[in-house]
Amino acid sequence: MKVLIVDDEANIHKTTSIALRAMGHQAFSAYSGSQAIRKLEENKVDVIFLDLRLGPENGLEVYDKIRSEGFEMPIIIFTAFSSISTAIEATKKGVFDYVLKPFVPEQIRQALDRVGKNLSLESKVEELKTEVSESAPPALFESQDKSMQAIYRLTERAAPSDATVLILGPSGTGKTVLAKRIHSLSKRSKNPFVVVHCPSLSKELLESELFGHVKGAFTGAVKDTWGKIEAADGGTLFLDEIGDLPLEIQAKLLRFLQERQYERVGETKTRTGNVRIIAATNKDLQKDAQDGRFREDLFYRLNVISVVMPPLAERPHDIKGLAQAFLQHHARRQGRGDACTFSDSALAAILSYSWPGNIRELHNLIERCLILCDGGTIELDDLPMEVRSQSADGRSSRSHITIGGHFTLEEVEEAHINGVLNSTDNYQDAAEILGINKTTLYRKRKRNPELETADT
Known part of the structure; x- marks a missing residue:
């Protein structure tokens, strides 16, 4: 201390x-x-x-x-x-x-x-508050998929070291969950796990978020503030979607990775940070580095240990286990006990679907279906149209919705809104992707029972 x-x-x-x-x-x-x-x-x-x-x-x-x-x-x-x-x-x-x-x-x-004991308890309380506020689904680290088994073995071997880890893969595949797993298995596990979401802020605010700032450094800087590097001291700093990090900040991050030194915004005093870096992105960083969109030297600094999370569609043997775990998780949260289940036709449709939004889409879909279903069994008709349309048992009355196909505008809109809702964390993000405001999305949701669900 x-x-x-x-x-x-x-x-x-x-x-x-x-x-x-x-x-x-x-x-x-x-x-x-x-x-x-x-x-x-x-x-x-x-x-x-x-x-x-x-x-x-x-x-x-x-x-x-x-x-x-x-x-x-x-x-x-x-x-x-x-x-x-x-x-x-x-x-x-x-x-x-x-x-x-x-x-x-x-x-x-x-x-x-x-x-130390008091600070540890406070840290645990904050972690629990975060988990509750995020309604975190269960983290599963058992897999029937050989590629995932290899990833878990690799990360378990790498976790006790201080090596930088780069986690690649599409959105929704569980990169943040894996980063937390690495931290929990490391010698830093009793210290903070701090997240910086790189695309969420402007360049100026992101630099302050990462390194901190002194009073008067910029408009609105009314007091000295410590950044996430200091907040993660002794622990792990997780840089989520690092592929969106502005080039100007990439240079400062590279220096920190090389020398463990940095300055707060508006300050000349050099400070040191004792953190482990784990980074994640859904972009092809190597290609971005070759094209000049990402610093090549920073890429190699980050790429000490690299893992690639596969899309859920490439883990077909894991879908059933994940679906059942999410179902039991939300059933308990909704006070329904452990008796909830899937009908055979619903489970067949879930196993047949391609899951473009990956694990996040599966989690969100099951939460919504459980809210809307009658009783404790999720039936085929409780699933969104785009999931039913890919059902392997042939019970769907509609073909898969495609652009230019023989479908009404209402059917296309319903399928598209459902797909976006299932692949995002909340209605605000979905509304931004759809190019409409949140109120309009709510209105469409109310108008169409297929979209009726709780805000996540």
């Missing part, structure tokens, strides 16, 4: 710093409240040791000042035995812990162990 020592005695700084470094921590020193604030503005700190009697200053007033400036890290009070009652009052006020002077290194170790 990065520890700030705030004390007016030089000997305390020396002995505490030696003890902290021996334990593998990094120590910073401040001799006054104002100096402490400056140190906090310059460096990301995990915990503070604060003297209760800081020369002419009152340690609790310094504590209040630190909190008023927006710094929320745990603060441990240094106090003499004579002021222990004040220290107890300080803990009621929000101080994390206190250490009696004179102290020995073991007391420092125990205090930091308590901080």
